[in-house]
Amino acid sequence: MSRQYETVIGLEVHVELATKTKIFCGCSTSFGGAPNTHTCPVCTGMPGSLPVLNRQVVEYAMAVGIAANCEITRCLKFDRKNYFYPDNPQNYQISQLYLPICRNGYVEIETPEGIKQVRIHEIHMEEDAGKLVHDDWSDTSLVDYNRSGVPLIEIVSEPDMRSAQEVIAYLEKLRLLIQYLGASDCKLQEGSMRADVNLSVREAGAEAYGTRTEMKNLNSFRAITRAIEGESARQIELLESGRSVVQETRKWDDGKEMSYAMRSKEDAQDYRYFPDPDLVPVIISEAWIEKVRASQPEFRTEKMERYKKEYGIPDYDIGILTQSKHMADLFEETVAICPLPKKVSNWLMVETMRLLKEKNMDAQDIRYSAGNLAKLIQMVEDKEINGTIAKEVFEVMFEQDTDPEIYVEEHGLKTVTDENALNRAVEDVIAANPQTVEEYRNGKEKVLGFLVGQTMKVMKGQADPALVNRLLKEKLS
Amino acid sequence: MANVICDETMESVAILAKLALSEEEKEQARKDMERMLDYIDKLNELDTTDVEPMSHVFPVSNCFREDIVSNGDGSASLMANAPEKRENQLVVPKTI
Numbered sequence: 216m217s218r219q220y221e222t223v224i225g226l227e228v229h230v231e232l233a234t235k236t237k238i239f240c241g242c243s244t245s246f247g248g249a250p251n252t253h254t255c256p257v258c259t260g261m262p263g264s265l266p267v268l269n270r271q272v273v274e275y276a277m278a279v280g281i282a283a284n285c286e287i288t289r290c291l292k293f294d295r296k297n298y299f300y301p302d303n304p305q306n307y308q309i310s311q312l313y314l315p316i317c318r319n320g321y322v323e324i325e326t327p328e329g330i331k332q333v334r335i336h337e338i339h340m341e342e343d344a345g346k347l348v349h350d351d352w353s354d355t356s357l358v359d360y361n362r363s364g365v366p367l368i369e370i371v372s373e374p375d376m377r378s379a380q381e382v383i384a385y386l387e388k389l390r391l392l393i394q395y396l397g398a399s400d401c402k403l404q405e406g407s408m409r410a411d412v413n414l415s416v417r418e419a420g421a422e423a424y425g426t427r428t429e430m431k432n433l434n435s436f437r438a439i440t441r442a443i444e445g446e447s448a449r450q451i452e453l454l455e456s457g458r459s460v461v462q463e464t465r466k467w468d469d470g471k472e473m474s475y476a477m478r479s480k481e482d483a484q485d486y487r488y489f490p491d492p493d494l495v496p497v498i499i500s501e502a503w504i505e506k507v508r509a510s511q512p513e514f515r516t517e518k519m520e521r522y523k524k525e526y527g528i529p530d531y532d533i534g535i536l537t538q539s540k541h542m543a544d545l546f547e548e549t550v551a552i553c554p555l556p557k558k559v560s561n562w563l564m565v566e567t568m569r570l571l572k573e574k575n576m577d578a579q580d581i582r583y584s585a586g587n588l589a590k591l592i593q594m595v596e597d598k599e600i601n602g603t604i605a606k607e608v609f610e611v612m613f614e615q616d617t618d619p620e621i622y623v624e625e626h627g628l629k630t631v632t633d634e635n636a637l638n639r640a641v642e643d644v645i646a647a648n649p650q651t652v653e654e655y656r657n658g659k660e661k662v663l664g665f666l667v668g669q670t671m672k673v674m675k676g677q678a679d680p681a682l683v684n685r686l687l688k689e690k691l692s
Numbered sequence: 693m694a695n696v697i698c699d700e701t702m703e704s705v706a707i708l709a710k711l712a713l714s715e716e717e718k719e720q721a722r723k724d725m726e727r728m729l730d731y732i733d734k735l736n737e738l739d740t741t742d743v744e745p746m747s748h749v750f751p752v753s754n755c756f757r758e759d760i761v762s763n764g765d766g767s768a769s770l771m772a773n774a775p776e777k778r779e780n781q782l783v784v785p786k787t788i
Contacts, residue, residue: 357779
């Protein structure tokens with residue numbers, strides 16, 4: 216009988232903060248600028264330039280720390296982490312080694328065995344590096360410093376997770392907390408949230424931890440799951456065959472779905488950290504902490520409870536709506552204008568989720584406004600348009616936040632309420648389908664659906680199907 | 693001269709600093725560094741039992757910037773310093 220193993224996982228999560236400017240200079244952090252157009256002497260490491268800390272970075276870091284039940288460090292400093300790499304123009308990264316802003320926190324995750332705490336060792340602030348684009352043709356790399364100096368927080372957990380599922384639950388929890396705080400959009404694919412996985416295995420019941428490896432370059436939940444499963448199996452196999460795990464950093468190759476060693480402990484970098492003399496200490500007062508604490512938003516759990524009481528919609532709906540703060544906000548704003556919570560929820564859960572998935576978008580990328588969704592729902596309620604047309608209009612609205620009233624008007628999509636026109640259409644359909652009519656009259660009632668469909672087609676979809684149904688029944692009886 | 697820096701340390705410091713030193717330069721650097729360490733030893737002779745560790749000379753704290761974009765496109769002066777450039781980016785030996 217083979218031995219039982221337990222996987223032990225700790226995470227280092229980097230999150231890019233949603234500030235308008237970089238951590239130490241007034242350069243923009245916005246995406247999509249031409250290379251190097253968001254740079255200045257500070258973020259390109261020019262001698263003699265002086266970094267000055269962005270207050271908002273401290274507030275976001277504190278807000279995340281408070282949400283994750285951390286102690287806030289009252290006197291903190293920045294340190295230089297020294298290494299040479301072309302994406303790091305100063306030849307050091309400004310980070311926090313000795314006095315990180317937050318320590319000793321935890322978040323709760325749901326597991327099949329119940330609620331579990333994942334402890335947070337620390338959260339520190341640091342700056343991002345530039346971007347290197349490799350050109351195989353000329354064997355060179357091109358450097359763009361637009362991301363250099365963009366603020367990051369690094370959230371370091373204790374080795375408290377035991378499976379890929381727990382890791383995903385932890386990341387989801389962090390993502391929700393941080394998104395609700397507005398501190399980051401936390402997109403793994405775009406790199407505004409990145410996770411390094413520290414993993415070791417040990418025999419079930421053992422006290423001591425095994426030798427761990429660190430895996431980098433994981434930019435989707437799927438990659439994280441695969442990497443954890445693969446690395447866990449690799450380490451168990453090593454131990455089973457009497458070999459030992461080497462402490463090393465491994466890089467995940469998403470295409471090949473395997474990891475390979477980048478560097479081992481022997482050639483581990485010596486970063487020669489020391490306090491950054493350009494940046495003065497930050498003293499955080501009790502009043503400042505309280506101010507940040509008081510401005511914490513309603514988080515998902517509280518929101519879920521309130522929705523249940525206030526809107527009386529099913530738990531399933533609530534679960535989906537609150538998965539993104541943007542979607543929850545949109546729901547609340549729409550209901551405020553158009554008080555039909557279940558109808559609003561349906562448009563969000565069904566049509567919106569379908570289009571998001573189709574277009575590979577995140578809920579936070581939804582562009583249409585609450586006002587326009589409310590108008591659309593009201594038009595269906597008032598029978599100005601039918602459900603099928605409404606879906607068509609919605610697709611346009613989803614793309615461009617089009618005003619549905621104007622769109623319906625301009626494209627002549629309003630339901631025809633002229634009974635004469637409808638009567639004519641119904642009579643034409645009856646005349647054109649004698650066989651079906653015969654079947655209906657002989658008691659095959661389900662063919663009525665076909666006749667309704669034919670009438671809707673004649674009406675170019677612009678009729679109220681319930682009314683068509685009634686008229687057909689009247690004329691056929 | 694109390695401190696002696698061995699060859700191995702010289703080697704590793706040179707690697708960390710990405711410096712290729714000639715034998716002559718290495719000896720000069722060794723002498724300089726030994727003197728620096730001696731100086732640190734001298735400072736260590738002071739009794740600092742009741743002195744709090746200090747990382748900054750001035751009693752200043754909480755110097756902040758507000759989160760407002762104040763810089764424009766600084767790439768022209770950056771690129772002026774670049775020995776080699778392409779598409780407004782710096783060209784470096786391929787680095788992965």
